[in-house]
Amino acid sequence: MVSAFSFILPLVAVASAKIFYAGVAESSGEFGVFSSSATPGTGLPGRFNVDYAFINKSAIDIFVDQNKINLFRVAFLLERMCPLSYGLGSKFNETHFGYYKDAIDYITVTKGAYAILDPHNYMRYNDPSQQPTTGSIIGNTSDTKAATTAQFGAFWGALSDRFKDNEKVIFGLMNEPHDMPTSLVLQNNQAAVTAIRAAGAKQLILAPGNGYTGGHSWLQNSQGDEPSGNYLYKISDPVNNTAIDIHEYLDTDFSGGHTVCNQSGPANLAGVTGWLKQHGLKAMITEFGGDNNTQCDTYIADLINYMATNDEYIGWTAWAAGPFWGTSSPCCTDSKHYGSLEPGSKAGDGSPGLYETVWQKVIQPLVPGMLQWNGISSVTGGTLTSKPGKKSGHPGGYGHR
Numbered sequence: 275m276v277s278a279f280s281f282i283l284p285l286v287a288v289a290s291a292k293i294f295y296a297g298v299a300e301s302s303g304e305f306g307v308f309s310s311s312a313t314p315g316t317g318l319p320g321r322f323n324v325d326y327a328f329i330n331k332s333a334i335d336i337f338v339d340q341n342k343i344n345l346f347r348v349a350f351l352l353e354r355m356c357p358l359s360y361g362l363g364s365k366f367n368e369t370h371f372g373y374y375k376d377a378i379d380y381i382t383v384t385k386g387a388y389a390i391l392d393p394h395n396y397m398r399y400n401d402p403s404q405q406p407t408t409g410s411i412i413g414n415t416s417d418t419k420a421a422t423t424a425q426f427g428a429f430w431g432a433l434s435d436r437f438k439d440n441e442k443v444i445f446g447l448m449n450e451p452h453d454m455p456t457s458l459v460l461q462n463n464q465a466a467v468t469a470i471r472a473a474g475a476k477q478l479i480l481a482p483g484n485g486y487t488g489g490h491s492w493l494q495n496s497q498g499d500e501p502s503g504n505y506l507y508k509i510s511d512p513v514n515n516t517a518i519d520i521h522e523y524l525d526t527d528f529s530g531g532h533t534v535c536n537q538s539g540p541a542n543l544a545g546v547t548g549w550l551k552q553h554g555l556k557a558m559i560t561e562f563g564g565d566n567n568t569q570c571d572t573y574i575a576d577l578i579n580y581m582a583t584n585d586e587y588i589g590w591t592a593w594a595a596g597p598f599w600g601t602s603s604p605c606c607t608d609s610k611h612y613g614s615l616e617p618g619s620k621a622g623d624g625s626p627g628l629y630e631t632v633w634q635k636v637i638q639p640l641v642p643g644m645l646q647w648n649g650i651s652s653v654t655g656g657t658l659t660s661k662p663g664k665k666s667g668h669p670g671g672y673g674h675r
């Protein structure tokens with residue numbers, strides 16, 4: 275039972291708390307484009323709620339109301355937002371944008387949580403048929419079919435303009451750039467940051483590195499790419515509200531594909547954490563995960579605790595929930611059907627899915643009791659409180675009784 279005053283007098287956090295945003299990735303908006311023959315255009319534009327979807331509102335209700343998380347990372351495809359006939363840029367498919375905005379507004383306006391906009395495109399545009407490898411690299415001037423860095427900037431300028439009055443939105447510039455010059459990752463990120471600020475949007479930006487933005491390889495050559503650490507500190511934001519976006523899986527090859535965890539988050543992140551400290555930067559880990567075995571439990575808990583005890587980390591989203599996973603698993607099962615982090619998820623054999631066997635068992639107990647529930651998304655965070663109840667004067671609420 276909720277006390278009469280809990281909703282108007284949230285407790286103010288103790289100074290040691292460090293995580294401002296915690297939650298889950300919503301993956302399904304990027305679904306429906308895979309082609310075994312890598313045929314360009316497969317699944318485009320796709321049928322909303324048939325081939326792809328963004329969120330299940332009932333699942334968001336469970337995550338916010340019961341689990342008290344305040345952050346969702348919502349994937350979408352650039353080729354659906356900016357159809358190939360328009361090209362990447364400021365002209366959107368308004369129908370598709372409307373579906374996406376409805377999901378973002380539900381999370382942020384209706385539920386009061388924060389939402390990361392996630393173009394799930396690996397810094398590529400024009401052919402998602404075999405992500406992560408198909409499609410022209412944005413800004414590759416040797417590729418006549420490639421979208422330009424300026425077009426990527428124009429896209430972000432237009433998207434941020436549409437959300438600039440929603441302080442609970444966070445701009446995740448790009449999911450997992452890889453196998454490209456790291457200087458071009460920086461150049462594209464910078465074009466986006468510049469365009470977002472030129473549009474007058476001041477919310478938090480998350481900038482990825484190269485090598486699938488892996489934290490463990492931040493200071494190393496990765497897939498032949500120069501280290502992200504050699505470039506990403508150069509990013510310049512006129513309002514100083516940009517953090518680094520990191521992904522970190524705990525299985526043997528850092529891919530998130532396998533059941534066995536043997537990669538220690540704290541050990542493998544020590545390098546990037548030092549780099550963040552050196553450059554006065556903050557980070558979020560927007561993808562991590564592990565299988566539902568007791569051995570992985572420890573690795574997942576160690577990673578979450580590491581973020582909670584290191585000032586450089588301001589938030590996280592686990593991979594992944596989303597309405598369209600069915601019994602398939604987003605990570606860490608060697609392709610076995612163990613379900614997903616979506617509430618109610620079931621494994622292929624009908625037994626509980628990863629929501630029960632990983633989220634509720636391992637992750638939920640480590641969600642901070644105090645998070646940021648008000649104010650602009652920020653690299654320095656906002657006031658930490660327990661989740662507010664219904665606002666006074668809210669229809670059907672109990673304010674001023």
Ligand SMILES: *[C@@H]1O[C@H](CO)[C@@H](O)[C@H](O)[C@H]1NC(C)=O
Nearest residue numbers: 330331332333336597617618
């Ligand atoms: C949405 O989530 C609710 C609650 O878990 C579930 O009962 C419902 O079947 C889901 N709807 C869809 C379309 O997946």
Ligand SMILES: *[C@@H]1O[C@H](CO)[C@@H](O)[C@H](O)[C@H]1NC(C)=O
Nearest residue numbers: 319320322357359367369370
């Ligand atoms: C825009 O999206 C709608 C809804 O998915 C779709 O019917 C339409 O064909 C799309 N338009 C373009 C140009 O892709």
Ligand SMILES: *[C@@H]1O[C@H](CO)[C@@H](O)[C@H](O)[C@H]1NC(C)=O
Nearest residue numbers: 411414416417418453454455
């Ligand atoms: C850029 O495009 C050219 C021409 O298609 C291609 O040969 C090259 O591999 C591309 N660069 C990268 C980093 O993929």
Ligand SMILES: *[C@@H]1O[C@H](CO)[C@@H](O)[C@H](O)[C@H]1NC(C)=O
Nearest residue numbers: 510511512513514515553554
């Ligand atoms: C951003 O940070 C730099 C370096 O610390 C500082 O010089 C500048 O005044 C800051 N700008 C704003 C708008 O806070």
Ligand SMILES: *[C@@H]1O[C@H](CO)[C@@H](O)[C@H](O)[C@H]1NC(C)=O
Nearest residue numbers: 525526527534535536537538
């Ligand atoms: C994890 O397992 C992989 C594959 O067996 C191996 O290459 C790697 O050295 C192991 N890492 C650790 C930290 O044990």
Ligand SMILES: *[C@@H]1O[C@H](CO)[C@@H](O)[C@H](O)[C@H]1NC(C)=O
Nearest residue numbers: 566567612621625626627631
């Ligand atoms: C993980 O979940 C699946 C589905 O419920 C189950 O079959 C499997 O035994 C679980 N793994 C472990 C190690 O408990």
